[in-house]
Amino acid sequence: MALQFWNTLKRKKEEFRPLQPNRVGLYTCGPTVYDFAHIGNLRAYIFEDILRRYLEYCGYAVNHIMNITDIDDKTIKRSIEENVSLTEYTRRYEKAFFEDRDILRIKPATLYPRATEHILEMVEIIKKLTEKGYTYQKDGSIYFSIERFPGYGKLSGIDLSSLKKGARIESDEYEKEDVRDFVLWKKSKIGEPSYDTEIGPGRPGWHIECSAMSMKYLGKTFDIHTGGVDNIFPHHENEIAQSEAANGKPFACYFLHCAHLLVNNEKMAKSKGNFFTLRDLLDKGYDPVSIRYLLLSVHYRSPLNFTLEGLEAAKNAVERIQNFYRRLRLIPGGITGVSPVTENVDQAITKRIIQAEKEFKEGLDDDLNMPVSLASLHNLITDFNPKLEKDAINETESNLISNYIKEIDDVLTILREEKMELTAEEETLISERETARKKKDFAKADAIRKDLEGRGIIVEDTPAGPRITRKQKHACLAD
RNA sequence: GGCGGCAUAGCCAAGCGGUAAGGCAGCGGUCUGCAAAACCGCAACUCCCCGGUUCGAAUCCGGGUGCCGCCUCCA
Incomplete structure (x- = not known):
């Protein structure tokens, strides 16, 4: 069977055919660096990691681009609240994101372009869209008129007439001709970062960065675009509209979206107390590889019900695989x-x-x-x-x-490389225990084993002699 | 209201027309000084409910019920 993906664009499984033989251009929507990633975000990144690694397993050279959204309403708002520069603020969470990535053994993307470093590219697209008549200005901001793009709605299947006019007006401080339109360029506001550009002072809307950066690094048409299901509308729908309107060419060939993660069958929310970041779980003593295994073990298009019980099960399943590998070695x-x-x-x-x-x-x-x-x-x-x-x-x-x-x-990526570096004292204890066992002094042997366990060293007796392993962080049962 | 998804053993989860994969937990046994690891055996008379199609349905169709998501920032 050939490799096939469920393509959101077509609503069916399709055989994967890259634009160029043996090469894949992959764009995965990355983090908005305004806070620590939660496990729902991480599920998406793990899904993308599996996708990328499997493509490589199949022999493809993958050019993987993941954007860093380092300018948007949330990042601006919070940096102002903390009275630090936007850059200082966002770099902190960008760093945290990379740490989480490494802890979960997610393979680094080829490149992580930042939105703030691609303003000119975005401006170019907006200029082109304006030349082609897809935009209008109002009050210093530039909007994309979805009415002028015939294919609008093809990804999400949204029926334009169902979007009630007027519904969004109160929640949006910018004025549009049609509430269904989206902003490409936000006018400059006092106290907010602003860029002086050919299209006026201001800052980019959210969607335009992905069009600009995917185009720059992967070309006008590229193979695969991914994200969480919530990105289907409006984010990816809008990316398609602005990219295809500007280029007159198809945007991404395959759209893959992963389902959400639930915690105890409910949407994760800070108010429900079921909100976890990776750090929260690590602090509770859970092991990163178990978390990785749990997040990857469910099909990406199924909702993943995250529970601490499930994490415990994942830990045991991983250990079975690791034990098998260890015994072979x-x-x-x-x-x-x-x-x-x-x-x-x-x-x-x-x-x-x-x-x-x-x-x-x-x-x-x-x-x-x-x-x-x-x-x-x-x-x-x-x-x-x-x-x-x-x-x-x-x-x-x-x-x-x-x-x-x-x-x-x-x-x-769930195996452990065993690094057994024992101190002289630990080695002495182990040999003392062996001597005790030979003398059938089991009380002493058990005492030493317990002592070693306290030092994080697990001793298991096998016919071939003691098997020594470093204790992994185990899940604490409390909570 | 519009769009979409999901309902399979205690828990997680495949299967998508041919008679229920796998993991975790549990129980019984083997091995072991004990423990751990590992091994052997046991677990859904049935796949949310009701109809229908079919020689045959968890799988297709119709109708219910329940849960989740999107439609406004969100992986």
Whole structure:
């Protein structure tokens, strides 16, 4: 099966055909850096990360652009409240966003262009739209007239006549000819940042930045545009309108939108006390990889019901996979990184890996059906664990299997690299415990094990000797 | 009011016309000095409800019910 995506633009699954062979231009709507990202935002970024990594897994070179919205009503308002410059304010949350990204193992985009650094590009588009007659000025602001763009509504399926005139007037301080229009350029206001440009002093509207930056870095027409479902209207609808009106060419070919995340089946809201940032969860002791796994384990077009119980389950599921990988690597020789010799390999094992790989790929090929792909991995583990138990897997075979796991982990990114650096004291304790065990002094052995656990070191006894691992942060059950 | 989505075991979640994947939790057993890890076995007589189409439906159609989202900034 070929790779296919549910394209919001067409409301159906379509085979993915890039504009250029083996290359993908990907634009993902990035953060407005006015606060810490919450887990709902992070779900979207994880979805985009899986999309990007899977495209790369399939052999595409991905040019991934994610914008940073560092000028808008919220950022301006809050920077004024804190009495710091807009730049100082937004850089703080931009930094936090990058930290969250790294903690969750999200692969950095190719580029993170900032809105404030692309004012000229936006102005150029607005000028072109004006030349073509799509805009009008009112009171120093420039608006896009949706009536003049025939394709308006094709993404969201919105019926223009259903948008009641007048409904938005009170909530918008800018005057428009038609309330359904959207602002391209906001007139300069006292106390707000303003740019002196050919189209007058002011600042950009929200939608125009994505048109400008995608065009600059990916071209007038590019492959994939993503965001949360809430971006379908008005944001992406407006991007299409202004981009296609300006260029006379199609904007993005495929629009992918991920569903929202709910917490305890309700929309996340600070007032409901169910609002989490990544930092909140880390402070509670939850582990980033568990969070990543939970966020990626549900199909991106299904609402994800986030619960702490679910996070606990994710932690255990991840540990099963990690334990399997760790056990493979403990087979003498471990990962060699060298192409394994196929002699003395049980062909049944090779076949089983090929089958798993096929299933994994079929899952993700089908509109990133991650649950199916994860099932293939769990089934593989279920099949191989008994062999591992019986010591029926040799070094070459273990390399084959662990290389496969490593390969799909390029997409999942949930394995841990074990870094066991023990202090001399810790090593002494471990050997003392072994001596005690040999003397059947189990009281002492257990005491030492408990002591080590207090130091964050887990000792598990196996026939081959003690297995030492560094304790991961575990979920606290309270809350 | 308009548009869209979802309802599958205690929880999470695939399946999208051919007789219920997977994970977590639970229970019983094996292994272990104990523990951990791992293994073996058990779990939906049925997929929100009611009709219909069909040889056959969780899957298609019609009608309900419930939940969520968008229509104003929002991933």
